[in-house]
Amino acid sequence: MSGIPHRLRWAVEQLDVQPKDRVLEIGGGRGVAAALVCELLTDGRLVGLDRSESAVKGATARNAGYVADGRARFVLGTLEGADLASEGPFDKVFAVNVNLFWTRDPAHELDLIRGALAPEGTLRLFYEPPPAGQLGSLGARVAATLAANGYAAETTTDPTETVLCVAARKAA
Template sequence: MTVPAVPHRLRWAVKSLALRPADRVLEIGCGRGVAAALVCEAVTEGAYVGLDRSATAVAAARERVSGHVASGRAEFVHASLADARLSGAPPFDTVFAVNVNLFWTRDPGPELALIKGVLVPQGTLWLCYEPPSGERLRELAERLTAALTAHGFTAAPVVDPAAGLLGVSGRPAHIGEGG
């Protein structure tokens, strides 16, 4: 069986996370586990949790990184972010999502509140996108930055126009930081 190539957007997104070996990482919309495999390679002492609404995708993701699942360093949850019940879990250093539209197609306030509640105080949220048209990069950057700051996060967009990629990092804003 031939293993498909890892899409550039996923390599770029995971590299942008600047993961440390002991980090705890949550991926929203983990799909079939392609980014999970990259994260598990970087987070050798930490843990990874992947969420997805598709049972088929979660099953494929578990299979893709079965060794990490068996060791207890990776787990997958078949649920939406709203239904995942993450409040009792240890907090995450990094939460990320790639091409998850809920953050810019509507008010993501409820989801951002959930994320803020599961991040360590200096944790980072990364939202990465590869829009079908590179012309939308600036528009998406503006929308995502506005959404994050409106809901208590700092926001810093990173645009790679040559690759047609956008990443917006956010951290929970503390008093005096705006937001």
């Protein structure tokens, strides 16, 4: 696992991936975190969604073995235009450094995710802001956005206090 950024290793640890989980990664880039997730799956499946064609090609190449055995599939597209309901339900949905959840109103995207989550499914958003001192304010902002859109959220940070996780479930 050397050479893999700490934020990605910690994020996958926080997901607590189980062998049969169905996982959605939003904005997964070239598939580094996807590879870590797929190592933990046996009968489960990961869907990686990214708006960059080169990222999807890179993720598919990096994870060719997992794609071949049906544990991974990488899709070109935006979250707002994705048909998540046909891919789900997902036990776990996650994104690392995907800013749409705090830079604009993500109501539509959060509604899509909520519709694709399994009843006990979780959404986890991870951020590593350049000045780590912003973790608290960013966490509060993202948690408030999630709460306003029908989620119960809580924030945690990694032991180095440089990576934020906002974990959420559908509100009761």
